Amino acid sequence: MTGRDAPRGRRRDPEGRRRAIVEAACALIPDTGIHGLSHRLVAARAGVPLGATTYYFTDLADLSRAALEHAAARWTEELRAWATALRDSDDVPAALAALAARYAEDRPRALIEAELYTAAARRPELRPLAHLWFDGLVRVLRAHTTPAAATATALLLDGALLRALRDEDPVDVTELTAALRTLMGDGPEVSGRR
Amino acid sequence: MTGRDAPRGRRRDPEGRRRAIVEAACALIPDTGIHGLSHRLVAARAGVPLGATTYYFTDLADLSRAALEHAAARWTEELRAWATALRDSDDVPAALAALAARYAEDRPRALIEAELYTAAARRPELRPLAHLWFDGLVRVLRAHTTPAAATATALLLDGALLRALRDEDPVDVTELTAALRTLMGDGPEVSGRR
Amino acid sequence: MTGRDAPRGRRRDPEGRRRAIVEAACALIPDTGIHGLSHRLVAARAGVPLGATTYYFTDLADLSRAALEHAAARWTEELRAWATALRDSDDVPAALAALAARYAEDRPRALIEAELYTAAARRPELRPLAHLWFDGLVRVLRAHTTPAAATATALLLDGALLRALRDEDPVDVTELTAALRTLMGDGPEVSGRR
Amino acid sequence: MTGRDAPRGRRRDPEGRRRAIVEAACALIPDTGIHGLSHRLVAARAGVPLGATTYYFTDLADLSRAALEHAAARWTEELRAWATALRDSDDVPAALAALAARYAEDRPRALIEAELYTAAARRPELRPLAHLWFDGLVRVLRAHTTPAAATATALLLDGALLRALRDEDPVDVTELTAALRTLMGDGPEVSGRR
DNA sequence: GATGAATGAGACTTCATTCAT
DNA sequence: GATGAATGAAGTCTCATTCAT
Numbered sequence: 040m041t042g043r044d045a046p047r048g049r050r051r052d053p054e055g056r057r058r059a060i061v062e063a064a065c066a067l068i069p070d071t072g073i074h075g076l077s078h079r080l081v082a083a084r085a086g087v088p089l090g091a092t093t094y095y096f097t098d099l100a101d102l103s104r105a106a107l108e109h110a111a112a113r114w115t116e117e118l119r120a121w122a123t124a125l126r127d128s129d130d131v132p133a134a135l136a137a138l139a140a141r142y143a144e145d146r147p148r149a150l151i152e153a154e155l156y157t158a159a160a161r162r163p164e165l166r167p168l169a170h171l172w173f174d175g176l177v178r179v180l181r182a183h184t185t186p187a188a189a190t191a192t193a194l195l196l197d198g199a200l201l202r203a204l205r206d207e208d209p210v211d212v213t214e215l216t217a218a219l220r221t222l223m224g225d226g227p228e229v230s231g232r233r
Numbered sequence: 234m235t236g237r238d239a240p241r242g243r244r245r246d247p248e249g250r251r252r253a254i255v256e257a258a259c260a261l262i263p264d265t266g267i268h269g270l271s272h273r274l275v276a277a278r279a280g281v282p283l284g285a286t287t288y289y290f291t292d293l294a295d296l297s298r299a300a301l302e303h304a305a306a307r308w309t310e311e312l313r314a315w316a317t318a319l320r321d322s323d324d325v326p327a328a329l330a331a332l333a334a335r336y337a338e339d340r341p342r343a344l345i346e347a348e349l350y351t352a353a354a355r356r357p358e359l360r361p362l363a364h365l366w367f368d369g370l371v372r373v374l375r376a377h378t379t380p381a382a383a384t385a386t387a388l389l390l391d392g393a394l395l396r397a398l399r400d401e402d403p404v405d406v407t408e409l410t411a412a413l414r415t416l417m418g419d420g421p422e423v424s425g426r427r
Numbered sequence: 428m429t430g431r432d433a434p435r436g437r438r439r440d441p442e443g444r445r446r447a448i449v450e451a452a453c454a455l456i457p458d459t460g461i462h463g464l465s466h467r468l469v470a471a472r473a474g475v476p477l478g479a480t481t482y483y484f485t486d487l488a489d490l491s492r493a494a495l496e497h498a499a500a501r502w503t504e505e506l507r508a509w510a511t512a513l514r515d516s517d518d519v520p521a522a523l524a525a526l527a528a529r530y531a532e533d534r535p536r537a538l539i540e541a542e543l544y545t546a547a548a549r550r551p552e553l554r555p556l557a558h559l560w561f562d563g564l565v566r567v568l569r570a571h572t573t574p575a576a577a578t579a580t581a582l583l584l585d586g587a588l589l590r591a592l593r594d595e596d597p598v599d600v601t602e603l604t605a606a607l608r609t610l611m612g613d614g615p616e617v618s619g620r621r
Numbered sequence: 622m623t624g625r626d627a628p629r630g631r632r633r634d635p636e637g638r639r640r641a642i643v644e645a646a647c648a649l650i651p652d653t654g655i656h657g658l659s660h661r662l663v664a665a666r667a668g669v670p671l672g673a674t675t676y677y678f679t680d681l682a683d684l685s686r687a688a689l690e691h692a693a694a695r696w697t698e699e700l701r702a703w704a705t706a707l708r709d710s711d712d713v714p715a716a717l718a719a720l721a722a723r724y725a726e727d728r729p730r731a732l733i734e735a736e737l738y739t740a741a742a743r744r745p746e747l748r749p750l751a752h753l754w755f756d757g758l759v760r761v762l763r764a765h766t767t768p769a770a771a772t773a774t775a776l777l778l779d780g781a782l783l784r785a786l787r788d789e790d791p792v793d794v795t796e797l798t799a800a801l802r803t804l805m806g807d808g809p810e811v812s813g814r815r
Numbered sequence: 816g817a818t819g820a821a822t823g824a825g826a827c828t829t830c831a832t833t834c835a836t
Numbered sequence: 837g838a839t840g841a842a843t844g845a846a847g848t849c850t851c852a853t854t855c856a857t
Contacts, residue, residue, distance in 0.1 A: 074268035090818040191412035198392030218385035462656035579800035586780030606773035672839040
């Protein structure tokens, strides 16, 4: 009798609330850094009352972890796309360099990853999240080169991405392609690499 | 009767004061991160009154910049040592991997560099400091490989260091040596690689 | 057992809190000036914790604006009283001078107005408040003289009030009456003034 | 033997130092207000070492008083100019309105006067300075009208100036002239006003 | 279940003033 | 005589977190 359902279906949507908060935090991190998050900032950005942020998350640490998890989920999708692209490519190093270059162009997203990397160095509970990206990348690469080369390639890509981010420089695709080719071996005659 | 209280002789050492503050900040960064610095924290660690930190530095940004500069000076020395070690080495990739592994073992020092890298992404005024390390490393490497390979090698080293730092894992010297050898080429018989 | 400590009944009165703060600020301005307001001072005077002043007001500027608005509300009432008194008077200049003299006797209240006037010179956002008084006064006067004379009269009154305030001298009603009479004209037999 | 006198005549110029400080304070007041003065600000503006401001003035209050005195000296000159201009004028009210309008155009200078007025209400030691302006103005006006009208005219002028300052509006010369003419009478043939 | 009032801690910063040099 | 190093107080403001409602 309080109304049919119009404003009820919408309200009381704990799931949605939670997600709105998490997404707001994600959107904030590129600007403020993980350290710069605050309940007020997130609540304002999410358009939820202040109390909601402490209602759904015990802690700021909890909230930031949730935000990073959310971001990590996107990386998983991203990696799936990389896997597909590389599988369909006949020049893996070139394709990989192109993917990395495009990835770096979305600065906000990439900044979150960088934040996570340094934060994980001091907050061990975040390491699993960092591994989601790194290990996932290595796994994808293993379809195209030796395990050792896959690891090295992932390290190189991380270094290149971080550098592009830091200097606000686009990735030099040509140079990166060459380096990747060297590191991964170069195609049919890979076997020749012996 | 030359003064009312004891530690008169030690007062008035602006140079020393400034340095004490900077060193305290440097010592703190590995634990707190750059964002985590605060006047109080630094002052307490340096054993100076709170006011001193704001007397010698306009700003927390100013203070953190000074601290990072201080750290950067050590990198310059480090790089000099690397240059020497590599020049005297008859297996550059192996020597380089060993140097990197040893470098990563000094976690606090390395953490500062990692902090600088991410911080520079959002604070352009810090980029020159980041370049001190990266460009310096590239320069050292150019004595031993092509320019393009030098850059790629530096990126790989950065990636490897960052990863070791993040996971509190030692650098895998064997794997890294191999990757470096591939990337840098291994002298006359490079062709043999094919 | 309805709570751990006593004054539970009085808590949670946001409206009252806000007003207590505003009134404390108003009470302080005559002593300290607008510039002299501080969160601590206001909080102490209002009997609220320090945090309350920043919880209810974004800013000291916000707080002072609110305080001046509060004071302005009293001017509006005052002006209404003036309008009535003048309408009922058969010697408007004399009545006006008397009103001004009485007004100046409430030094604290009048000081706020003086503060507002100077503050508005540097803070344009305060000008509407200053206009509340000045324009209101002009409007009241227009019922008794020409528009031009009304403006001039208001300026003269402001000057006289400010001077009385500054010198802690009462307004000289006789002199002021004469001046007002001249300025406002006193009907057909003006010439008789000579 | 320390040099002939070149850098000596210039340095060790206590008089000059003092004046530089005072002038810097004067230049600052329009922007910062009297309350906003600080040793550091003044020293920086004056280009003197910080210590100088406390060396030449016991106190900030002392310094601000000195600054206001300095400003008052300029008003004295201004008034002299007004006296001359009015003496040479054949339409005193019009000339007076014009002088006031021009005066108001130098906002910084006028702001100092306004600051002084409100400050004097709370700092009695400043009142003599405020009187320098007001009484001086009345004295000048007495050469052109009755004592009572002179006072009223000065009050009107103060009100008009303050208003122009507050609203950043130029003085309306026509209206002001009319009001002044009414208030001051217009010479021997006052009766003619009818 | 949800919210926003509440507050004390603590962050940054400016500063007046003192005083050794 | 002059200066700038020095420092503790205080100011503004943000905030995490708690808790009454």
